[in-house]
Amino acid sequence: MKLKLPQVTVSRLALYLRVLEKLSRQGQELIRSEELAERCGVSAAQLRKDLSLVGAFGVRGVGYQVRALEKEIKRILGRDRIWHLALGGLNELGRALLAEERLARRGFRFVAAFDWREEWIGQVIQEVFVYSLEQLPYLVKESDLEIGVITLAGKEAELMAEKMYQAGIKALLNLGPDPLELKAEGLLIHNADFTVAFDLLAFELTHH
Amino acid sequence: MKLKLPQVTVSRLALYLRVLEKLSRQGQELIRSEELAERCGVSAAQLRKDLSLVGAFGVRGVGYQVRALEKEIKRILGRDRIWHLALGGLNELGRALLAEERLARRGFRFVAAFDWREEWIGQVIQEVFVYSLEQLPYLVKESDLEIGVITLAGKEAELMAEKMYQAGIKALLNLGPDPLELKAEGLLIHNADFTVAFDLLAFELTHH
DNA sequence: TACTGTGAAATATTTCACAGCA
DNA sequence: TGCTGTGAAATATTTCACAGTA
Secondary structure, three states: OOOOOOHHHHHHHHHHHHHHHHHHHOOOOEEOHHHHHHHHOOOHHHHHHHHHOOOOOOEOOOEEEHHHHHHHHHHHHOOOOOEEEEEEOOOHHHHHHHOOHHHHHOOEEEEEEEOOOOOOOOOEEOOEEEEOHHHHHHHHHHOOOOEEEEOOOHHHHHHHHHHHHHHOOOEEEEOOOOOOOOOOOOOEEEEOOOOHHHHHHHHHHHOO | OOOOOOHHHHHHHHHHHHHHHHHHHOOOOEEOHHHHHHHHOOOHHHHHHHHHOOOOOOEOOOEEEHHHHHHHHHHHHOOOOOEEEEEEOOOHHHHHHHOOHHHHHOOEEEEEEEOOOOOOOOOEEOOEEEEOHHHHHHHHHHOOOOEEEEOOOHHHHHHHHHHHHHHOOOEEEEOOOOOOOOOOOOOEEEEOOOOHHHHHHHHHHHOO
């Protein structure tokens, strides 16, 4: 319960897991740190050190059992279970998330969606029902919604965040443009503006 | 041209810029490091150190001129110009990207989209025309396409990446599920699976 | 006075290099 | 023999604390 890892290590573990899942589907049973690291774009030492922070899963002189390592990393990341997600905001981004196979396949399951717009309420998108915000508290309890995923901007994002918090959601992933200002006791908030990836590329292209 | 910055610094600069753009729109003229840092969720020392790595833009005893700082960071990040993007893959994610105001507003402009699927070719989505891949080399030259944005998976992603490289694209941003294996001389590749953000949250929820 | 800019100190992360083991 | 696991060394990043200045 108290495991502390550098955030970069956690995100690399997520990366390793993606590759392991793929190898596993392809039926590969064994992999060496060097090969796995190469596939993930990190050094072998880095990979082994990351793994050593959470346990010793390999066999000296041999390598790692793909399935066993996959299972271990899943457990460590909390990916050995189903997470119930609530979508806040039925814009293009929100609809793309509902359609994301990566999330569905990995146990991140959108159970309900919420919006203010009359045109969306009552619709079913990718098998997910769109509710009005009045129904939020009831559904959080009833469907055990844990993570709220926000795609809205500005005041709408802020209001959605508050409503979700009041309804009993434990964590918010904000994929919208504006960092959430809400500070709420016991609520875990991650602001994750994916468009930063474009700035990184622009920077590197600009400075060789 | 040769400016070297830690990647974390670059992504924080992108964050600062987002907040500055907002302040600028709201007409605020001045901001202190402490306040800006607070808004961005970093320490004031961190913010000042980040800025000091690229220059000294503040006024001691006063703070930073919002517009001037915004302009400087834009220049440093290569955000003081229009980037021409090519979308590779007209799935839900691709269509969400075409609709992303954040990108349009910040100079990341999708100029053309490419797909194999007959049903998409010839369509216009968010004012962007969808072409078949034969037209890729011509359009890269004609429209000066610099960054290819890939939303596809597996073999399709790999093939799209190769075609884009051969057509003369300078950089690829891969938002699809699989790290690109392509290694091509002079091509800048970023794999940026945004779904990692969900794993990070799951990890933190699991380990308090 | 009230801030920024920045060396120096403190931490954190990565790499090295090899001991340990199937 | 051919790997992993891991202390120790090397780097990198963050924080501290205060000199510098409008």
